[in-house]
Amino acid sequence: MTTTENPVRNGVDTATLFATLDAVKGNPDIAKSQFRATNRWVSGTHNQSTIHGFHGALQEMTHQQPWTFDADHPAVLVGNDNGPTPVEYVLHALAACLTAGLANIAAARGITLTEVESTVEGDIDLLGILGLSDQVRNWYQQSNVRFKVRGDDPEKLRQVIEQSRQRSAVFDVVTNGVPVSIEVDAG
Amino acid sequence: MTTTENPVRNGVDTATLFATLDAVKGNPDIAKSQFRATNRWVSGTHNQSTIHGFHGALQEMTHQQPWTFDADHPAVLVGNDNGPTPVEYVLHALAACLTAGLANIAAARGITLTEVESTVEGDIDLLGILGLSDQVRNWYQQSNVRFKVRGDDPEKLRQVIEQSRQRSAVFDVVTNGVPVSIEVDAG
Numbered sequence: 361m362t363t364t365e366n367p368v369r370n371g372v373d374t375a376t377l378f379a380t381l382d383a384v385k386g387n388p389d390i391a392k393s394q395f396r397a398t399n400r401w402v403s404g405t406h407n408q409s410t411i412h413g414f415h416g417a418l419q420e421m422t423h424q425q426p427w428t429f430d431a432d433h434p435a436v437l438v439g440n441d442n443g444p445t446p447v448e449y450v451l452h453a454l455a456a457c458l459t460a461g462l463a464n465i466a467a468a469r470g471i472t473l474t475e476v477e478s479t480v481e482g483d484i485d486l487l488g489i490l491g492l493s494d495q496v497r498n499w500y501q502q503s504n505v506r507f508k509v510r511g512d513d514p515e516k517l518r519q520v521i522e523q524s525r526q527r528s529a530v531f532d533v534v535t536n537g538v539p540v541s542i543e544v545d546a547g
Numbered sequence: 548m549t550t551t552e553n554p555v556r557n558g559v560d561t562a563t564l565f566a567t568l569d570a571v572k573g574n575p576d577i578a579k580s581q582f583r584a585t586n587r588w589v590s591g592t593h594n595q596s597t598i599h600g601f602h603g604a605l606q607e608m609t610h611q612q613p614w615t616f617d618a619d620h621p622a623v624l625v626g627n628d629n630g631p632t633p634v635e636y637v638l639h640a641l642a643a644c645l646t647a648g649l650a651n652i653a654a655a656r657g658i659t660l661t662e663v664e665s666t667v668e669g670d671i672d673l674l675g676i677l678g679l680s681d682q683v684r685n686w687y688q689q690s691n692v693r694f695k696v697r698g699d700d701p702e703k704l705r706q707v708i709e710q711s712r713q714r715s716a717v718f719d720v721v722t723n724g725v726p727v728s729i730e731v732d733a734g
Contacts, residue, residue, distance in 0.1 A: 393673055401662070405647035429639055446717045453634070460593075479583060510734055528685060530634060537722050541692070543694065
């Protein structure tokens with residue numbers, strides 16, 4: 361342990377982080393997890409998800425509270441703007457995943473962060489989702505993340521962002537995709 | 548117009564929906580949009596995104612209010628559980644996008660919905676994001692969506708879900724991926 365003098369860095373308890381890594385190395389099944397969201401249609405493009413239970417560390421667990429999130433379309437997309445669009449939630453998730461990894465990895469490497477901000481933009485041609493063209497994708501034609509990071513040596517900070525990118529779950533799915541099955545109970 | 552007798556179905560104003568489709572057909576540039584999220588690191592794995600401005604219909608617009616969303620890791624993942632994990636937000640976005648499309652498409656087809664619920668699950672082996680294995684993906688090994696839909700004829704409801712899948716922006720990215728560039732201002 362080289363971190364006993366300052367086990368908490370960037371708000372990350374590195375002693376716990378390293379202990380968790382050791383525990384998983386000792387029993388890799390601990391790492392098998394399942395996350396979930398349940399969604400209920402409200403009206404039109406307005407619907408609401410609840411996030412609460414998950415499976416982790418070989419047991420069923422819950423977050424400290426259930427969270428609900430409204431999604432909708434803005435008026436210009438024939439909705440009532442009761443919440444962000446689903447695509448905006450994905451941009452948020454991408455920024456959040458890269459930033460969480462950044463803080464953890466920096467802490468593990470003994471690098472101090474003082475400020476991290478990011479903006480994620482996605483350019484999307486709605487001809488796809490409106491069913492008006494088969495020539496454009498439903499999703500963003502391109503997406504871009506801009507990070508502003510302050511703290512220790514800039515070159516080390518860039519390396520930490522690169523490592524976060526390589527280990528980010530959301531960056532993985534957004535850039536590589538994953539199979540999704542859909543089951544329907546219609547009645 | 549076959550919908551003048553009941554222009555609002557499933558909470559969707561179909562007259563406005565068809566007028567919007569006609570407007571985009573007349574000027575496809577209206578469909579070129581940009582959505583955004585800005586994120587600020589708080590501490591450790593806790594960070595917060597704001598969603599407000601977007602570009603659509605040839606102009607800069609804002610949602611009726613800025614929304615903020617906290618993301619964090621649970622304690623079992625060395626966080627403080629101040630919000631859902633980033634991967635859970637993606638599951639929420641997937642359910643929300645499929646459900647919004649479902650309501651719109653059903654309304655356009657004159658099909659009435661009475662109830663729509665869905666559960667999205669993602670099985671993830673954290674060995675990837677923990678940097679303990681290059682043999683597993685960072686993201687979910689598999690993801691599954693279960694829909695319960697009630698309303699008109701079950702077969703028509705199944706067809707509407709299939710069409711929503713084909714036109715869903717979030718389903719597209721989650722299954723097919725998209726390039727993402729990252730710019731870093733480190734100081």
